[in-house]
Amino acid sequence: xxxxxxxxxxxxxxVFVQTVGTSDPWRxxxxxxxxxxxxxxxxxxxxxxxxxxxxxxxxVGPTRIGLISPRHTEFRLVLYATGSAATxxxxxxxxxxxxxxxxxxxxxxALTIDRSGVRIEEGTTVLAATDTLRFRAGDPIRIAxxxxxxxxxxxxxxxxxxxxxxxxxxxEYTIVEPLGDESSSLQISDxxxxxxxx
Amino acid sequence: xxxxxxxxxxxxxxxxxQGCSTAAFRQLVTRTEKDTYxxxxxxxIRTIEFPNAPGERGIVYPSDRTTKTERALEQYDSTVVRxxxxxxxxxxxxxxxxxxxxxxxRAVGGGIFGIYTDPNESFGNNIAPKSALFxxxxxxxxxxxxxxxxxxxxxxxxxxxSLTEVFQWEASNERAIVGxxxxxxxxxxxxxxxxxxxxxTGTAGFGFLPSQYLNMAASLDVGSLGGAxxxxxxxxxxxxxxxxxxxxxxxxxxxxxxxxxxxxPRELRRQxxxxxxxxxxxGLMRLTPFLLLSGxxxxxxxxxxxxxxxxxxxxxAFPVGDHRITAGADLFTFVFAYRQQQPQARNPGVAFGYGxxxxxIGYWLPIAGGALALEPYAMYSYFPHSMWQVAARLHVxxxxxxxxxxxxxxxxxxxxxxxxxxxxxxVGRNILAFDVAxxxxxxxxxxxxxxxxxxxxxxxxx
Numbered sequence: 001x002x003x004x005x006x007x008x009x010x011x012x013x014x015v016f017v018q019t020v021g022t023s024d025p026w027r028x029x030x031x032x033x034x035x036x037x038x039x040x041x042x043x044x045x046x047x048x049x050x051x052x053x054x055x056x057x058x059x060v061g062p063t064r065i066g067l068i069s070p071r072h073t074e075f076r077l078v079l080y081a082t083g084s085a086a087t088x089x090x091x092x093x094x095x096x097x098x099x100x101x102x103x104x105x106x107x108x109x110a111l112t113i114d115r116s117g118v119r120i121e122e123g124t125t126v127l128a129a130t131d132t133l134r135f136r137a138g139d140p141i142r143i144a145x146x147x148x149x150x151x152x153x154x155x156x157x158x159x160x161x162x163x164x165x166x167x168x169x170x171x172e173y174t175i176v177e178p179l180g181d182e183s184s185s186l187q188i189s190d191x192x193x194x195x196x197x198x
Numbered sequence: 199x200x201x202x203x204x205x206x207x208x209x210x211x212x213x214x215x216q217g218c219s220t221a222a223f224r225q226l227v228t229r230t231e232k233d234t235y236x237x238x239x240x241x242x243i244r245t246i247e248f249p250n251a252p253g254e255r256g257i258v259y260p261s262d263r264t265t266k267t268e269r270a271l272e273q274y275d276s277t278v279v280r281x282x283x284x285x286x287x288x289x290x291x292x293x294x295x296x297x298x299x300x301x302x303x304r305a306v307g308g309g310i311f312g313i314y315t316d317p318n319e320s321f322g323n324n325i326a327p328k329s330a331l332f333x334x335x336x337x338x339x340x341x342x343x344x345x346x347x348x349x350x351x352x353x354x355x356x357x358x359x360s361l362t363e364v365f366q367w368e369a370s371n372e373r374a375i376v377g378x379x380x381x382x383x384x385x386x387x388x389x390x391x392x393x394x395x396x397x398x399t400g401t402a403g404f405g406f407l408p409s410q411y412l413n414m415a416a417s418l419d420v421g422s423l424g425g426a427x428x429x430x431x432x433x434x435x436x437x438x439x440x441x442x443x444x445x446x447x448x449x450x451x452x453x454x455x456x457x458x459x460x461x462x463p464r465e466l467r468r469q470x471x472x473x474x475x476x477x478x479x480x481g482l483m484r485l486t487p488f489l490l491l492s493g494x495x496x497x498x499x500x501x502x503x504x505x506x507x508x509x510x511x512x513x514x515a516f517p518v519g520d521h522r523i524t525a526g527a528d529l530f531t532f533v534f535a536y537r538q539q540q541p542q543a544r545n546p547g548v549a550f551g552y553g554x555x556x557x558x559i560g561y562w563l564p565i566a567g568g569a570l571a572l573e574p575y576a577m578y579s580y581f582p583h584s585m586w587q588v589a590a591r592l593h594v595x596x597x598x599x600x601x602x603x604x605x606x607x608x609x610x611x612x613x614x615x616x617x618x619x620x621x622x623x624x625v626g627r628n629i630l631a632f633d634v635a636x637x638x639x640x641x642x643x644x645x646x647x648x649x650x651x652x653x654x655x656x657x658x659x660x
Binding site: 010016148169 | 229231233234235236237238241271273275276280284285342343344345346347351356357358359378379380381406407410
């Protein structure tokens with residue numbers, strides 16, 4: 001019995017080492033078990049991003065996450081964002097990748113919703129802006145995005161923006177950045193995605 | 199036709215093995231990231247048609263206009279794949295000489311690094327007790343460590359294992375500790391953040407078979423530089439030996455390792471293509487079959503063909519001048535020059551040389567951007583006997599991890615004698631001194647030549 005246990009332990013060591021050693025705690029999945037799972041890539045500290053439910057994630061402090069649709073670059077994405085009192089807003093970056101943004105400063109199309117209104121920008125060009133829709137602490141904001149070919153449509157609540165025509169390639173990424181200081185927190189809930197063409 | 203089949207088969211098998219091992223090794227030590235971009239060049243075609251209305255219609259008559267809009271996508275995906283190292287440490291061989299691990303007259307006698315063993319006992323397990331300062335040895339083969347994020351987010355913690363590790367405290371197996379796939383946790387404190395790294399490493403290891411033991415240790419590690427490291431160890435092993443005797447053994451030792459690569463945590467986020475290399479050449483094995491040009495057995499009628507085998511050859515760019523001066527070492531070097539052909543002799547001699555950690559110094563001249571390299575060098579082997587070599591080698595980066603080359607050189611060996619052991623069984627007892635000139639071809643097995651652009655000294659982003 002002891003010998004069998006020792007053999008088992010010895011055999012399990014390489015499996016354990018490879019499994020633990022190659023796991024990536026900065027990535028996890030939303031909607032796993034569904035036909036359209038979405039990968040979350042935490043780009044901050046481990047405790048800054050927490051999975052709260054099958055489709056919910058909470059972000060604390062000024063960090064960012066990448067929502068990655070592994071099967072689609074052209075997709076419809078919807079989510080609800082709810083911020084705390086210390087949160088100033090939310091920024092979504094589309095048609096870029098984490099590496100392009102972090103290392104090459106390619107910000108893609110940026111949707112910023114803060115306490116002064118909504119702005120949609122591509123580089124230094126403002127595509128749309130309004131001050132009638134504002135970020136309010138505790139109020140969930142519904143954000144929907146559609147990337148279809150060269151066109152991007154954005155809906156904030158019931159207000160539609162676009163379609164915007166862009167030369168930027170469609171990517172698998174939607175980068176979510178809470179705006180605020182270390183005490184801010186942002187709840188992203190009911191995240192859902194579907195491909196445009198299937 | 200039949201005569202060519204076996205060599206072709208061997209070549210095919212080597213290539214298949216090389217391909218499979220290269221792919222498997224890459225998969226083990228590499229993390230892959232992929233970004234996909236969908237480019238849409240044309241997504242709407244709008245055709246506007248103005249059909250001419252029949253007859254005379256006057257100036258303000260509204261004309262027909264037909265607008266036909268077709269959604270016709272012209273799309274293509276581009277994919278960017280990036281490869282990153284995903285290991286903290288990958289080591290092929292590590293050894294250490296241990297101090298005061300047993301009575302001084304029952305020592306293994308492996309010297310400071312634990313591998314300078316008596317040629318009568320090299321590559322065998324029949325070790326006679328002897329009087330020596332370094333009484334014990336430690337060997338570790340096939341070590342891999344991956345980052346562990348349980349305790350902090352910078353992977354200064356690691357989890358790893360080895361194919362095998364051996365603690366030989368004295369010249370007997372009674373208290374020897376042997377572990378297959380021991381589980382190791384390590385924590386590194388970096389004292390120097392630049393290559394070669396200097397760090398203090400805390401270690402806790404558990405072995406289950408064939409010995410059951412706990413190894414608690416700390417080490418001062420310097421390296422890696424082209425996969426070469428030196429270490430100072432202090433630790434304690436508690437457990438049962440392979441002969442199931444209780445062992446509580448503190449130890450202190452000095453070690454060295456080759457083909458033992460370390461990554462600083464920040465290097466895990468640096469692509470392989472941007473990785474910093476310090477060597478012109480590292481490899482698992484290099485074979486040099488050669489034709490004797492002079493100095494062979496003049497009395498014999500046999501073929502004048504010899505062989506040099508280098509295990510873990512490493513050629514590090516020396517950090518002076520243009521970094522083409524090199525310093526290198528092998529774990530072992532074997533030279534078989536010729537077998538003495540004397541029909542009347544009862545015990546014909548063998549011109550054979552064998553070196554442990556022989557040292558090389560040379561010059562590396564890259565040609566055609568590093569696809570070829572000319573390396574004149576001198577090698578000196580000081581243990582277990584004196585042997586030196588001057589040679590020039592032209593390397594060709596033929597197949598990935600399988601470079602070929604041509605070598606011409608001169609080897610002088612003082613010879614040595616053995617009375618027993620593996621060398622006596624395989625080579626013979628009567629080992630001759632020899633001086634030979636040779637012309638050979640070199641075949642690197644799992645060997646990689648680096649181009650100037652890959653060396654950290656030549657990188658523009660330093």
